[in-house]
Structure formats: structure tokens, C-alpha cells
Amino acid sequence: MKIVITADGTDLDAQVDPRFGRARYFLLVDTEDESVTAHDNKQNLNAAQGAGIQAGQNVAGLGAEAVVTGNVGPRAFGVLQSAGIKIYLAGGGTAREALEQFKAGSLQEVGAANKPGHWM
Amino acid sequence: MIIAIASGKGGTGKTTVATGLAYTLARDGRRVELLDCDVEEPNAHLFVRPQSDCTEPVGVPVPRVDAEKCTNCGLCSEVCQFNAVACLPDRVVIADELCHGCGACVHFCPVQAMTETDRNIGVLESGRSTLDGVNKLHLRYGRLRIGEAMAVPLIRAVRRAAGPCDVTLIDAPPGTSCPVIAAVKGADFVLLVTEPTPFGLNDLQLAVEMVRALELPLAVVVNRSTVGDRAVWDYCRNENIDILLEIPDDRRIAEAYSRGLIAAEVLPQYAQTFRDLYLGIRDS
Numbered sequence: 001m002k003i004v005i006t007a008d009g010t011d012l013d014a015q016v017d018p019r020f021g022r023a024r025y026f027l028l029v030d031t032e033d034e035s036v037t038a039h040d041n042k043q044n045l046n047a048a049q050g051a052g053i054q055a056g057q058n059v060a061g062l063g064a065e066a067v068v069t070g071n072v073g074p075r076a077f078g079v080l081q082s083a084g085i086k087i088y089l090a091g092g093g094t095a096r097e098a099l100e101q102f103k104a105g106s107l108q109e110v111g112a113a114n115k116p117g118h119w120m
Numbered sequence: 121m122i123i124a125i126a127s128g129k130g131g132t133g134k135t136t137v138a139t140g141l142a143y144t145l146a147r148d149g150r151r152v153e154l155l156d157c158d159v160e161e162p163n164a165h166l167f168v169r170p171q172s173d174c175t176e177p178v179g180v181p182v183p184r185v186d187a188e189k190c191t192n193c194g195l196c197s198e199v200c201q202f203n204a205v206a207c208l209p210d211r212v213v214i215a216d217e218l219c220h221g222c223g224a225c226v227h228f229c230p231v232q233a234m235t236e237t238d239r240n241i242g243v244l245e246s247g248r249s250t251l252d253g254v255n256k257l258h259l260r261y262g263r264l265r266i267g268e269a270m271a272v273p274l275i276r277a278v279r280r281a282a283g284p285c286d287v288t289l290i291d292a293p294p295g296t297s298c299p300v301i302a303a304v305k306g307a308d309f310v311l312l313v314t315e316p317t318p319f320g321l322n323d324l325q326l327a328v329e330m331v332r333a334l335e336l337p338l339a340v341v342v343n344r345s346t347v348g349d350r351a352v353w354d355y356c357r358n359e360n361i362d363i364l365l366e367i368p369d370d371r372r373i374a375e376a377y378s379r380g381l382i383a384a385e386v387l388p389q390y391a392q393t394f395r396d397l398y399l400g401i402r403d404s
Contacts, residue, residue, distance in 0.1 A: 050203020050218050057197060057206035075215050083208045 001031050003102065004059050005095045006069040010038035012096035018070025021052030027095055028062050031103060052076025052117065060085060068098050074113040089114065122288040123401055124307035126331070128323025130294035132313045133343035133367065134158075136377065137397075138291040139167040143382045144394035146249070146257035151285040156261035157303035158293040159242060159274045166380050170247025170259045178262065178277045179238035180221040180270055185212045189233035196225035196234060217269060241265055242274045244281055251385065258283060275302040287398075294323075296330040304331070309401050310338040311364070316348030321355055328359065339404060341397070344369040364400040365393065 006023035007014040012034070017023035026039040039062065044051040052072070056079030059067060066086040080087055088107040090098040101107050125138045135156075142154040142164075156164035183196070183205070194207040204218035205225055216239050226234040242264040249257035260281040262274040271293075279302075282288050292303035304310050310331045314324040324340065331338045340356055345366035356363050367373070373383045373390075384390040 044203075047203055050215065053206045053213070053215055053218070054197075054203045057208060060206075060208045075218075078215075079206045079208070079213050082206075082211060082213050 001065045002063055003029050003031060003066040003068060003099075004062060004064040005029055005090075005098055006067070007038075007095045012036060012094065012099060014095050016068070016070060016090050016092060016095055016098050018092070020067065020069040020072045021055040021076050022047075023055070023069065026055075026059060026062065028064060029095075029099055031099070034099070050075070053079050056080045056083065056085075059083075066102070068102055068107060071115045072110065072113055073115045073117045075117055077110075077113040121286075121309070121402070122290065122307045124290040124292055124304040124310045124336075125313060126292035126300060126304055126310055126327060127294055127313045128296055128325070128327035128330075129314065129320055132294075132315050132320060133341070134294070134313050135164050135167065135291055136343065136367075136373070136383065137311065137313050137341055137365075137394075138289050139164055139382045140384050140390065140394045141398060142168065142249075142257055142289050143251060143254060144384050144391045145287055145289075145398060146251075146254045147391070148395065149256070150287055151256040152258070153282040153285040153288045154257060154259045154291065155278050155282055155288065156259065156291045157275045157278050157299070158291060159262035159264040159271050159278065159299070160293065162245075162261040162263060164291050165245070165247070165259055165261060167382050168249045168257065168259045169251060169380075170245075171250050172245060172247040174244075174246040176244050177240050178242055178244050178274050179240045180219070180273045181223065181236035182216045182219045182221065182239045183214055183223075183225050183234045184237050185214070186233045186235070187211065189231050191231055191233075193230065195228050195230065199224040199228045220270070221273065241268050241270050244274070244277050246281060251382070256285075258285070271299045272302045275299055279303070279306075296326050300330065301334065304336065305334060307336060309404075310336050311341055311397075311401070312338055313341045313343055314352055315344050316342055316350070316352045318349075318351065320348070321351050324352065325355065328361065337404065339364045339401065341365045341367065343367045362400075362404060364404070365397045367393070 006017040060083035197207040339362040
């Protein structure tokens, strides 16, 4: 399956970016062969508002079935949920470590936003 | 004539000046519209004591999608400047609280799948003052729904509500961002109320920059002028800004205020002060 890991760099050695909507990069990872494509999120990094919504749309457009990130706000959560994408929280470390934890089934799936949005 | 009363800093005396002017001019027989545009914390009504004659809900348009017609082309999301629309592979999701109601998504939808509905942001209140000897003073003010981020459309609704009159007085919110700009835009003159303290001066400078960016004529009122330092006077002299009124730190004004009374109501000498202020604005 294809998953997105938020990261501060373009490969699996990068650190997991704790933000979802304003993550530096989205790493689209194929869990079968561990192939990676990095997608720049610069546009949302600088957005005045609604970064989570646009990020959610972009991740859905990449065809990901799950997201691994540090935190997720209410609107990003709503968009990802509408798109049927599961969300898992990673405590930190590299994207590679997060991928291993995801494959081992040790990451917790979240059923609600764990951070308030900017307007709440 | 439309006079906006603003300040950078909160608590400098905008409402004291606005209600003092409104009361004095209305007592002199002028038809006055007082627009309290501080929709997050309106309080001019406490002093003007209006008899409420109208309360109406105010909303902003938000888009709704007809899933039958929608082709998921993504144009609605692309044209939204506020990131309020997400186009997913099989549906469109709208974040109402981010929507500014500009209508771009509705306008550009190639298959007319989007329509607008109203989202309530607060209420508009109107009433005539019940103060003694005042019968041509109308107050309009907005009450923003608690937690609502979209103040500007409600401020515009308060501005639009003004009836025909001789003088419109706008009590602006503090600050220098969108709500203040919505309150003062289109005014003929802006009075900036400050206090002679480093805090007052700093925020006055920000407010002057804002008013100059809007290219509106302005002057300053120094409230509690007998305390603090002289830096506000030095600044105004260097910037060629007129100080049209200095209100002393008068305990009797504070006492009237603490009882919800307008200073000019209980201290007749201040009626002349506000009359002179109005003439000063008209002549500058």
C-alpha cells in the first residue's frame, strides 16, 4: 500500500515532521518495495490559513491510504477522514523508523484531531 | 460628514469621545448616527441607552455542493484564496469557518454545482437613544457570535445600517488590522485617541501609519492628558499632526464613566469641549 510520511527532508533518513498541514515534505512511500517520492509542501507551509485542508487534499490526490505524522489539526483530520485516509501518529525519529513502526503495526491510529486549529 | 474614532491601543477612550460627541451634537439638534463597530466588545449602548427597535441576524454566504452535478474538477479549490475548499477524488469538502464568502467557487464552477447558503456570524442591533434632551441620536451596533473569526462582514453590516443624518460617528475597534480598516474606510476624517504613555504612543504610531495608508485626514485626541510624559506631543509636532483635544485626567469623568454616564451629560462644561472638537474637525 501507499502511505505518506511527513518529513523535513526528501528521503527516509529525514526526520518525521511533527506538523501535518505545514510539513516540509510529504514522502509517498510504497510499503512493499520502500520506494519513495518526495512532494514539496512549500505552498502550504506559507499559507495564511487552511494549510491542513490543502495538505489533506494533496495527500488524497497522491493516492495514499494512510498518513504518518506527528500531529493533526481538526480540519486536516476532517479532510483526511472524508477521503478515507487513516492517520497514525509517530513520536519522532527518522521517516525510516516511522515506516518500520508502521509496518510492524506499532503506531496508534487516531480517531480525532490531537491539536486545535489556528482559528479555534 | 463621517467621523471615525479609532486608536491603536485599547482602553484609550474611543467610546468616551464617540459618545461625548454623539450626545453633544444630538443635543444641539443634529441628526446623529453612532455606529459602534467594535463588534467583539460593543459597549456604546451602555452609555447611549438605546430603546432597541430592531435586532436582525447577519450572515455570510458559504458554498454548498450538489454532489450529483459535481465532476470533481477541482476548480473551486483552485480559485479559493482562503484554502476553504478541498477537492478530494470523490467529493468536495468545505471549511465554513475559513470561507470569506467571496463567491469565487460558485462563480467559476463550470457545471453550476455550487450554491450559496447563509452562515450566521452575529446580530445587528439598532435603537434610538433614550437620553434626556436627545431625540435624534440613533445607535447601530453588532454583536459577533462568540468564537466567530469573521468580524468584517458584521462591521460592514453596521456601516450599511446607518440612516440619513447630519453626522455619522464610527466607534472603531482597537488595533490596526482588517476590522479597524473595515470600520474607518470611507470616513471623511479619523480621530485617533491616545494616552500620553509609551504604550499609548507606540500604538498611536501604528494607527497613524494605518490611516495614512488609507489616505484619510486625521487628528489626535490626547486623553488623560495630565498624566504620563510629553512624547505624544513631540511625536505629533514632528509628524505635523494636529491635537484637537486634550481631556484632563479628571476624576469626575471617571466617576460618570463608572456609572455608565456620558461625561458631557453630567459635566456641562464638556459639552463645549466636544462642540469645539467637532468644529475643529470640520475646519481641518
